[in-house]
Amino acid sequence: MHSWPVFLLQLLLVHGLPQADNAAPVRLLYEYPVGTWIENIAVRSNGDLLLTVLNVPHLDQLSPYKANATPETIHSFPNALSVFGIAEIAPDVFAMAVGNFTLTGGVQPGSFxxxxVSFTMHDTMEAHKIADPPQATFLNGLCSLPGIGSPKDFLVGDIKQGLIYYVDTSTGDYGVAINNNFTAAVSDPVFGTAGVNGMHVHDGDLFFTNTGQALFAKMHIHTNGTPAGEPTIVARVLNSSMEFDDFAIKDNDAYLVTGSGNSIERIGLEGTSKGRIVAGSLNSTQFAEPTSCAFGRTEADRHILYVVTAGGLATPVDGDVTVGAQVLAVDTRLWLS
Known part of the structure; x- marks a missing residue:
């Protein structure tokens, strides 16, 4: 018989036994009102969390260290309804995709x-537009490239077109960098059509999810983001209830949010081992439609995986349950031991 920590027992009483190898303690940092969708997350070097909001054009900031912390909207983007992917492209400088999306009307192509957004030494914030790509239909995942410049150029994926653009930070120029069978969009029950979604570069390889094709893949790339090898599949979803969205990488593992699967899955980057659910479960609101995750960056929280959710707005839990979008802190030391 297991000897469960008291905190973990409390979690299990509330949420039920998760379908996971190790039940990691989960702490709710903040829950937004029902109807809010948090799409993505980035972690600043000082530990603060940057949150992109899909139902309003807001960039929010939340300190995970303050008791009863409340997110602060630090920028509202003009002529837009939504904020999507975000990535750090220089120290305390973040790029993000902005456009128009509603749950009732879907996405507005050409609105992106x-x-x-950059933070100064005195923590004031400045925002400026990098590019207006008129041919973009649904910009979502975004990741910086491992170049030597600062700010770095970056990649941004179009989930509807199933391709990845390269963006030159200094000039605003952009063009298609990657377009292959594994990034391609296919029919999807939630988004109509969906292709490449979350993206991160690690050790010269671009790792990416394809939501419509239900796969996690990698491809060696040049420093400008163009292919330097053929893409290969790292893993496919464990079952049809899941849709890979965004993910975080730590050491030799990726931690993927499963969207409609309401869980976190750990997958080895080498692709030789089967993925494992390490937190959450299909019928639990503990992670109600997770959309993205990121590890802490300070000595105090490098083992904490911060997870954001859509609250089940696109795929309600058990078919009809929605909750407020959540920001959660997951202690991963049980997973990593």
């Missing part, structure tokens, strides 16, 4: 722009 790419912005950067």
């Amino acid at each position: 722009s790419i912005w950067s």
Whole structure:
């Protein structure tokens, strides 16, 4: 018989036994009102969390260290309804995709722009537009490239077109960098059509999810983001209830949010081992439609995986349950031991 920590027992009483190898303690940092969708997350070097909001054009900031902390909207983007992917492209400089999306009307092609937000030494914030790509239909995943410049150029994926653009930070120029069978969009029950979604570069390889094709893949790339090898599949979803969205990488593992699967799955980057659910479960609201995750960056929280959710707005839990979008802190030391 297991000897469960008291905190973990409390979690299990509330949420039920998760379908996971190790039940990691989960702490709710903040729950937004029902109807809010948090799309993505980035972690600043000082530990603060940057949150992109899909139902309003807001960039929010939340300190995970303060008791009863409340997110602060630090920028509202003009002529837009939604904020999507975000990535750090220089120290305390973040690029993000902005456009128009509603749950009732879907996405508005041609509404997208790419912005950067930078923080100064005194923690004031400046925002400016990098590019207006008129041919973009649904910009979502975004990741910086491992170049030597600062700010770095980056990649941004179009989930509807199933391709990845390269963006030159200094000039705003952009063009298609990657377009292959594994990034391609296919029919999807939630988004109509969906292709490449979450993206991160690790050790010269671009790792990416394809939501419509239900796969996690990798491809060696050049420093400008163009292919330097053929893409290969790292893993496919464990079952049809899941849709890979965004993910975080730590050491030799990726931690993927499963969207409609309401869980976190750990997958080895080498692709030789089967993925494992390490937190959450299909019928639990503990992670109600997770959309993205990121590890802490300070000595105090490098083992904490911060997870954001859509609250089940696109795929309600058990078919009809929605909750407020959540920001959660997951202690991963049980997983990593």
